[in-house]
Amino acid sequence: MSPLTPEEVVVVGAGPAGIAAAIQLRRCGIDPLVFEKERVGGLLRSANLIENYPGFPEGIKGSRLAEHFENQLKRHGIRVLEEEVMIADYSSGLFCVGSHSGKRETKYMVLASGTIPRENCGVxxxxxxxxxxxxxxxxxxxxxxxxxxxxxxxxxxxxxxxxxxxxxxxxxxxxxxxxxxxxxxxxxxxxxxxxxxxxxxxxxxxxxxxxxxxxxxxxxxxxxxxxxxxxxxxxxxxxxxxxxAIGRRARLGFLSERVEKKMGLLKSEERLFLVGDVGNLRYRQVAISVGEGLKAAMKIAGRIDSEG
Ligand SMILES: Cc1cc2nc3c(=O)[nH]c(=O)nc-3n(C[C@H](O)[C@H](O)[C@H](O)COP(=O)(O)OP(=O)(O)OC[C@H]3O[C@@H](n4cnc5c(N)ncnc54)[C@H](O)[C@@H]3O)c2cc1C
CATH class of the missing domain: 3.50.50.60 (FAD/NAD(P)-binding domain)
Structure with a gap:
C-alpha cells in the first residue's frame, strides 16, 4: 500500500463520538476512514441502562444502543478498519497515521479514542x-x-x-x-x-x-x-x-511528541479535533460525545468545501 494516497479524514475510535463524526462526514459527501481497535460502540457497550439519551423513553441498554449506532454506520457504507492506531504524527500539513497494516496520510484527524481506566489506588x-x-x-x-x-x-x-x-x-x-x-x-x-x-x-x-x-x-x-x-x-x-472503578484518563498514548507539542495549534487551526470523552473527562456522556463528533464533522466539511 502506498503511504502517499492521503485520506480526506481519519477518525480514531468508533465509540459514539467517532461514529457520529463519521456519519455526518459521509452525509456531507466525505469518505472518512475510521480506525477501531476493539469493538464498534466503545465504552457504551458496557453501560447498563442509558436513560438520558433522547429518543428512548423507556431507556435503552448500552449494548443495544451501540448496535443501533453500528447499524447506522454500516448503512452509510462507512469504512471501518479494525486496527489499532499505534502512532499519529504530523509534518508539512499532513498527519501520518500508523497501524498494523501500514501508514496513511490525512489532512484532518478526529480523535475519538475515549478513555482508559485508572489503575489501583495504593492497594x-x-x-x-x-x-x-x-x-x-x-x-x-x-x-x-x-x-x-x-x-x-x-x-x-x-x-x-x-x-x-x-x-x-x-x-x-x-x-x-x-x-x-x-x-x-x-x-x-x-x-x-x-x-x-x-x-x-x-x-x-x-x-x-x-x-x-x-x-x-x-x-x-x-x-x-x-x-x-x-x-x-x-x-x-x-x-x-x-x-x-476509580476513574478514567484520556487515551492519547499513540500521539507522537510532535503532535502533543503542537496540539493547541492544530486544534486552533481546525485540523485536529478531540471529541467525546477523550477531550472531556468531566462530562462523559453519550449525547455530549455524539454532539461533539457531529460538530467536528460539520467544521471539517465546511473547511473542505471552502478549499474547493
Ligand atoms: C458503566 C458506564 C455507564 C455509563 N452510563 C452512561 C449513561 O447512562 N448515559 C450516558 O450518556 N453515558 C454513560 N456512560 C458514558 C458513555 O459510555 C461514554 O460517554 C461514551 O461511550 C463516550 O464515547 P466516546 O466515543 O467518546 O468514547 P468511547 O466510547 O470510549 O469510544 C472510544 C473508542 O475508541 C477506540 N480506540 C481507542 N484508542 C484507539 C486507537 N489507538 N486505535 C483505534 N481505536 C481506538 C476504543 O476501542 C473505543 O471503541 C457510561 C459509561 C460507563 C463506563
Whole structure:
C-alpha cells in the first residue's frame, strides 16, 4: 500500500463520538476512514441502562444502543478498519497515521479514542492475587455465582454493580463519606438485595489464600463494617474478584511528541479535533460525545468545501 494516497479524514475510535463524526462526514459527501481497535460502540457497550439519551423513553441498554449506532454506520457504507492506531504524527500539513497494516496520510484527524481506566489506588496486591484483580469490566462480564468487590463510588462503579449483580453478589467499597454517583443509581443499588455498599471503606492489602481473595479493610476507617453474608467477617473481606472503578484518563498514548507539542495549534487551526470523552473527562456522556463528533464533522466539511 502506498503511504502517499492521503485520506480526506481519519477518525480514531468508533465509540459514539467517532461514529457520529463519521456519519455526518459521509452525509456531507466525505469518505472518512475510521480506525477501531476493539469493538464498534466503545465504552457504551458496557453501560447498563442509558436513560438520558433522547429518543428512548423507556431507556435503552448500552449494548443495544451501540448496535443501533453500528447499524447506522454500516448503512452509510462507512469504512471501518479494525486496527489499532499505534502512532499519529504530523509534518508539512499532513498527519501520518500508523497501524498494523501500514501508514496513511490525512489532512484532518478526529480523535475519538475515549478513555482508559485508572489503575489501583495504593492497594498492595500480592503476586498470586493479581489474576483476580480487574480494571476492565469486560474481563468479568460473563461470570456468574461469584462474589465481586468493586472499589469506587462514582457512576461507573454503581452502574457496573447493577449489571454484575444480575448473576453475582456485589460489594461496593467507597472511600468517601457519601457516594459520588447520581441519585437514581444510588437508589437502584440500595434497593438491590444482591448489592451492598460500604462507605468510608478502604482496602490496605490484598492476598490470595485457599482459592479466594482476602482483602484487608484498613483499620480506623470502617472497623464496624457490616459485611454481607459470604464476604467474610469484620476486617477481612473474602471475595472471588476485585474490580477497580476509580476513574478514567484520556487515551492519547499513540500521539507522537510532535503532535502533543503542537496540539493547541492544530486544534486552533481546525485540523485536529478531540471529541467525546477523550477531550472531556468531566462530562462523559453519550449525547455530549455524539454532539461533539457531529460538530467536528460539520467544521471539517465546511473547511473542505471552502478549499474547493
Ligand atoms: C458503566 C458506564 C455507564 C455509563 N452510563 C452512561 C449513561 O447512562 N448515559 C450516558 O450518556 N453515558 C454513560 N456512560 C458514558 C458513555 O459510555 C461514554 O460517554 C461514551 O461511550 C463516550 O464515547 P466516546 O466515543 O467518546 O468514547 P468511547 O466510547 O470510549 O469510544 C472510544 C473508542 O475508541 C477506540 N480506540 C481507542 N484508542 C484507539 C486507537 N489507538 N486505535 C483505534 N481505536 C481506538 C476504543 O476501542 C473505543 O471503541 C457510561 C459509561 C460507563 C463506563
Amino acid at each position: 498492595v496486591i500480592s503476586k498470586e492475587a493479581e489474576k483476580r484483580i480487574h480494571y476492565c469490566v469486560e474481563d468479568i462480564m460473563g461470570i456468574s455465582g461469584k462474589r465481586i468487590v468493586i472499589i469506587g463510588a462514582g457512576d461507573a462503579a454503581f452502574d457496573y454493580a447493577v449489571t454484575l449483580s444480575a448473576e453475582n453478589d456485589v460489594l461496593i467499597l467507597g472511600r468517601s463519606e457519601a457516594p459520588r454517583c447520581i441519585k437514581v443509581l444510588y437508589e437502584r443499588v440500595l434497593n438491590n438485595r444482591k448489592i451492598t455498599y460500604l462507605r468510608k471503606a478502604e482496602i490496605g492489602k490484598t492476598n490470595f489464600k485457599n482459592g479466594e481473595l482476602v482483602l484487608e479493610l484498613m483499620k480506623n476507617k470502617n472497623t464496624n463494617a457490616d459485611l454481607p453474608e459470604g464476604f467474610g467477617l469484620q476486617n477481612d473481606i473474602v471475595a472471588d474478584h476485585l474490580f477497580f
